Amino acid sequence: MVEPIVKFQNVHKSFGDVEVLKGIDLDIKPAEKVAVIGPSGSGKTTIIRMLMTLEEPTSGTILVDGENLWNMEKNGKLIPANEKHLQQIRGNIGMVFQHFNLFPHMSILENCMTAPIHVQKEDKKTAKERSVEMLEKVGLGDKLDNYPSQLSGGQKQRVAMARALVMRPKIMLFDEVTSALDPELVEEVLEVIRGIANEGSMSMVLVTHEMEFARDIADRVLFLDAGVIAEQGPPHEVFGQSENVRLQSFLRRFKR
Numbered sequence: 001m002v003e004p005i006v007k008f009q010n011v012h013k014s015f016g017d018v019e020v021l022k023g024i025d026l027d028i029k030p031a032e033k034v035a036v037i038g039p040s041g042s043g044k045t046t047i048i049r050m051l052m053t054l055e056e057p058t059s060g061t062i063l064v065d066g067e068n069l070w071n072m073e074k075n076g077k078l079i080p081a082n083e084k085h086l087q088q089i090r091g092n093i094g095m096v097f098q099h100f101n102l103f104p105h106m107s108i109l110e111n112c113m114t115a116p117i118h119v120q121k122e123d124k125k126t127a128k129e130r131s132v133e134m135l136e137k138v139g140l141g142d143k144l145d146n147y148p149s150q151l152s153g154g155q156k157q158r159v160a161m162a163r164a165l166v167m168r169p170k171i172m173l174f175d176e177v178t179s180a181l182d183p184e185l186v187e188e189v190l191e192v193i194r195g196i197a198n199e200g201s202m203s204m205v206l207v208t209h210e211m212e213f214a215r216d217i218a219d220r221v222l223f224l225d226a227g228v229i230a231e232q233g234p235p236h237e238v239f240g241q242s243e244n245v246r247l248q249s250f251l252r253r254f255k256r
Contacts, residue, residue, distance in 0.1 A: 003066060005030045005170060005203050006051065011060030013046050020046050022227035024060070030170070033197050033204045035214035035235075038224035039250055044207045047224075048173040051205070052095045053086045064089050065170060091119070094164030095173040098180050100156040102148040102163075108135065109144040112163045120167065127166075134162040138192050154185030158192055165196070172196065174206040186210070193217070211254045215239050223247045 004027035013021040021043045028034055036044045049055040050062060053069070062069040071078045072085045102111050112131035116122040135141055138158040148156055157177055164172060174193065178186040190213050197204060197217050208214055214221055214235065221238040223231040223246075231244045239251065 002029055004028055004063075005065050006205075007061075007063040008047075009061040009063075011050070011062060012058045013043070013050065013055065014058045019058075020227055021057075024227075024229060026222070026229065028171075028203055028205065031200055031203055033217055033219045034206070035218035035221045036205060036207045036224060037209070037211070037214060037221060037250070038230075042224040043227045044224050045175055048095065048175055048205055048207060051171070051173060052093060053090050065092055087119075091167070092170045093173065094167055094169035094171070095175065096157070096160045096164055096177050098176045100148070100153075100160045100180075102156060102159060104148050107145050107147055108140065108151070108159045108162075111148070111159060112166050115163065116166055131162070131166050134165045135159070137165070137195070138162045139188075152185060153181045154188045157181065157185075157189045161189075161192055161196070169202065171203045171205070174204065174208070176207055176209065178208070178210060209254075211239070211251065223250070225250075 006028035008024045008026040011021055011024040012019065024047065036047065038044050046055060050057055051064070056070055067089055068078070069089055070081050072081045103114070106114070109128070109131055112135060113127040116127035116130065117124060132141065132144065135144060138161050140155060140158055140162065143151065143155065148159070151159065178189055181189065190210065194217060196202065206214070206218070218235050220232060221235050222229050223238060223244070225246050231238055231242050231247050238247070242248070
């Protein structure tokens with residue numbers, strides 16, 4: 001049996017009196033591509049924000065590559081993780097957000113080089129070489145000296161992907177990466193994600209409303225509803241064979 005690279009064990013998350021996740025159990029295998037779908041407020045983004053250490057679970061355990069994410073062992077006891085521990089595990093994870101989060105005062109090459117130099121302590125030459133390689137991979141090798149304000153939304157999102165890939169993560173998280181884009185720019189971003197997925201080596205978790213894309217790219221689809229995984233399985237089963245009434249109602253919104 002291959003050990004999962006991500007493991008959620010009875011994970012709950014509340015914001016004040018509102019329980020957003022209600023006991024999530026989830027294993028993600030190395031190199032597995034998982035699409036997460038569901039209505040707004042169902043907890044999709046909360047799952048990946050916890051993996052990226054942007055939100056802490058209220059209770060339950062999250063393991064990344066066999067290590068407890070939010071706790072660490074000291075003198076034989078589990079205690080809350082310190083920043084060093086979180087940073088160490090976060091180094092295995094890359095995330096692409098809805099709104100790019102690029103530094104406006106830096107060129108796109110500098111945007112990609114910053115984390116390898118300051119977080120991974122790489123020398124400038126190595127960081128530059130790998131940043132150029134990743135920007136070429138996402139089709140922006142001719143824009144190295146451009147600033148974010150000179151790019152389209154689709155190009156900015158591709159820079160954000162290159163910046164995450166430069167860190168050589170084992171797991172890539174995508175949070176509704178096309179939702180802030182004009183419709184004509186969506187496909188160029190999805191095409192880059194397809195290319196990354198087809199390389200096969202990275203686990204990927206994609207929160208998306210692009211149902212055809214999820215069907216095309218995912219090994220497994222999770223349907224979240226009201227804080228629980230209400231349905232999961234291979235795309236052909238989730239999209240074509242499920243009898244879950246809530247899932248069927250959700251999918252009807254996307255039928256043309």
